[in-house]
Amino acid sequence: MGISIKERLRNKSFDHVATKTKIAIGEIEISNPNADKIKKTYNAMLDFMVKKPMQGGCHFYSVAMFILLREQGVDCELLIGDVDDDSFHTSYCHSWVEIDEKVYDLAIMFPRYMDGQPPVFAGIDLDTNELPNRKYGISKELHTNDKTGLAAYKLSVSEYLDGDPKGKNILWEYIIKMGKHILRGKDVVELREKYKDVKRSIKYLY
Numbered sequence: 001m002g003i004s005i006k007e008r009l010r011n012k013s014f015d016h017v018a019t020k021t022k023i024a025i026g027e028i029e030i031s032n033p034n035a036d037k038i039k040k041t042y043n044a045m046l047d048f049m050v051k052k053p054m055q056g057g058c059h060f061y062s063v064a065m066f067i068l069l070r071e072q073g074v075d076c077e078l079l080i081g082d083v084d085d086d087s088f089h090t091s092y093c094h095s096w097v098e099i100d101e102k103v104y105d106l107a108i109m110f111p112r113y114m115d116g117q118p119p120v121f122a123g124i125d126l127d128t129n130e131l132p133n134r135k136y137g138i139s140k141e142l143h144t145n146d147k148t149g150l151a152a153y154k155l156s157v158s159e160y161l162d163g164d165p166k167g168k169n170i171l172w173e174y175i176i177k178m179g180k181h182i183l184r185g186k187d188v189v190e191l192r193e194k195y196k197d198v199k200r201s202i203k204y205l206y
Helices: 005-010 014-026 035-051 058-070 147-154 157-162 170-178 188-194
Strands: 077-085 090-099 102-104 134-136
Touching: 005 014, 014 035, 035 058, 035 170, 058 077, 058 090, 058 147, 058 157, 058 170, 077 147, 090 147, 157 170, 157 188, 170 188
Parallel strands: none
Antiparallel strands: 077 090, 077 134, 090 102
């Protein structure tokens, strides 16, 4: 059976996490006509993330995935809501991307206050190859005590990325770096203008 992705995350064996995740992705068939682009984007982000883990970085990494996919013509949604995780019997504010109403979530590997969880691709937990043991979405409203989450929801994509205390270009440059084979010829100025009016949508549970 081998060592699980979850255990690899706990041991900080991130290179092994990347290898196992890519193998799992390769075995999943998705009907979307852009399947190859989706897998390429997911793997490019994975390579970047395991070299530069960012705890609590879901709001950034979801935006990065959204932009990289959109720039390739992939129809996707940038969403925010709660994750109700059976592993911890708690819920927390989170951002992710959906394609064809299926969750794509790499940032769940590096949550801020708890152990990392296996990534989700096309709605599938890549450790178990089954539906994840967590629910994505909210039934009422976002946690008002999560100032980071509320800011991510209220700001446009460009405003959010410009707001990093290290400088307004730093997060944009990370996206360009992780998408170096995807965003050929694109620069920060062009992307900032394109996404200045785009915002996250709340995912509701019905």
